[in-house]
Amino acid sequence: MTSTATTTTVADAEQGIATLKLRSPAQEEQQKQEQKEEEPYRYAHLLPHFSADRYPPLTPFEHVDPGHRALALPNPRAFLENATFIDDLTPHLGTEVHGVNLAELDSSGRDQLALEVARRGLMVFRDQQDFIDRGPEFYRQWGSHFGRLHIHPTSGHPAGYPEIHLVYRDLNKSFNFEYDDAVTPTVWHSDVSYELQPPGLTTFFLLAQPKSGGDTLFTSQVATLKKLSAPFVAFLRTLKAVHSGFEQAEFSKGGRRGGVVRRDPVEHIHPVIRRHPVTGDEAIYVNRQFTRQTILKFLFDHIDKSQDNQARVRWRPNTIVLWDNRVTAHSAIIDFEQSGSARHGARITPQAERPIPALDGLEL
Numbered sequence: 001m002t003s004t005a006t007t008t009t010v011a012d013a014e015q016g017i018a019t020l021k022l023r024s025p026a027q028e029e030q031q032k033q034e035q036k037e038e039e040p041y042r043y044a045h046l047l048p049h050f051s052a053d054r055y056p057p058l059t060p061f062e063h064v065d066p067g068h069r070a071l072a073l074p075n076p077r078a079f080l081e082n083a084t085f086i087d088d089l090t091p092h093l094g095t096e097v098h099g100v101n102l103a104e105l106d107s108s109g110r111d112q113l114a115l116e117v118a119r120r121g122l123m124v125f126r127d128q129q130d131f132i133d134r135g136p137e138f139y140r141q142w143g144s145h146f147g148r149l150h151i152h153p154t155s156g157h158p159a160g161y162p163e164i165h166l167v168y169r170d171l172n173k174s175f176n177f178e179y180d181d182a183v184t185p186t187v188w189h190s191d192v193s194y195e196l197q198p199p200g201l202t203t204f205f206l207l208a209q210p211k212s213g214g215d216t217l218f219t220s221q222v223a224t225l226k227k228l229s230a231p232f233v234a235f236l237r238t239l240k241a242v243h244s245g246f247e248q249a250e251f252s253k254g255g256r257r258g259g260v261v262r263r264d265p266v267e268h269i270h271p272v273i274r275r276h277p278v279t280g281d282e283a284i285y286v287n288r289q290f291t292r293q294t295i296l297k298f299l300f301d302h303i304d305k306s307q308d309n310q311a312r313v314r315w316r317p318n319t320i321v322l323w324d325n326r327v328t329a330h331s332a333i334i335d336f337e338q339s340g341s342a343r344h345g346a347r348i349t350p351q352a353e354r355p356i357p358a359l360d361g362l363e364l
């Protein structure tokens, strides 16, 4: 912060002359803050609401991945034709795109998007205010194209829209699932992997954010797997792991989240190596948040330490990020406590198929 004071000219009514008044940077900041507080928050209708509703268990359904339809097209990347900027974040993971309005994509464009996200793991679209301002009814319609929308058992949602998962954190409260007593808040995970049919293509955007900080880390579980030796991969293909939602439910019940558990927690067994239904890519499918077994310790460390497979997304205003939750993992970064800013985001989370084992015939 600079130490120069702002000079303001004000008319002195009594003396009829102009005088100079000095305001310090702290006073400037306070005035800005007061102005901000007076303005109604643009996305107040999307603040977290914790209903006490109870939901029955989820039921299985057949997932048809929209990426399959795009495979049959002569140009499955036609939706990017008008992009003004396309840049890979890293060789293994992530592409940033400017100049494409996601809200205007037709049905085929959305199919192509699903395929491209499956191939790149992660895509970052800038300048998406049109999408964000269309509101929760539109988010619901958007997400339904990609699969049955997941309703989170413990998170806050906009009133009347339980399908929209919200994250919200400011100085006074946190509705996020983070271990704030840990040395680092980094927790690599794939969202709600304890479900029988965990999410596939996921859309996430921030509505409010700190000026700096609150980035999100991603990693490619396809690239992470490729670093391991063939005999070890062959062994891993024979393994399965338990993914449990019990700890998350306990965390919420303990009052450290919204305090509600609207669906009884579940756990499911998934293959340690899963196969993507459209690309055929094999990916590690375990994560520190929802799986616990000694054999996994090595894989967790491998995921944590493979910075060569990772990308970091800086959240500029009106950015939408999509990832394929089947073949990537991610972690929020909580480094903005001192900024005084809120970080408020919305996630649209269609469920996908029950994880397909990379090893044909593996019994689950």
Ligand SMILES: [Fe+2]
Pocket (backbone or CB within 6 Å): 189, 190, 191, 330
């Ligand atoms: Fe997440």
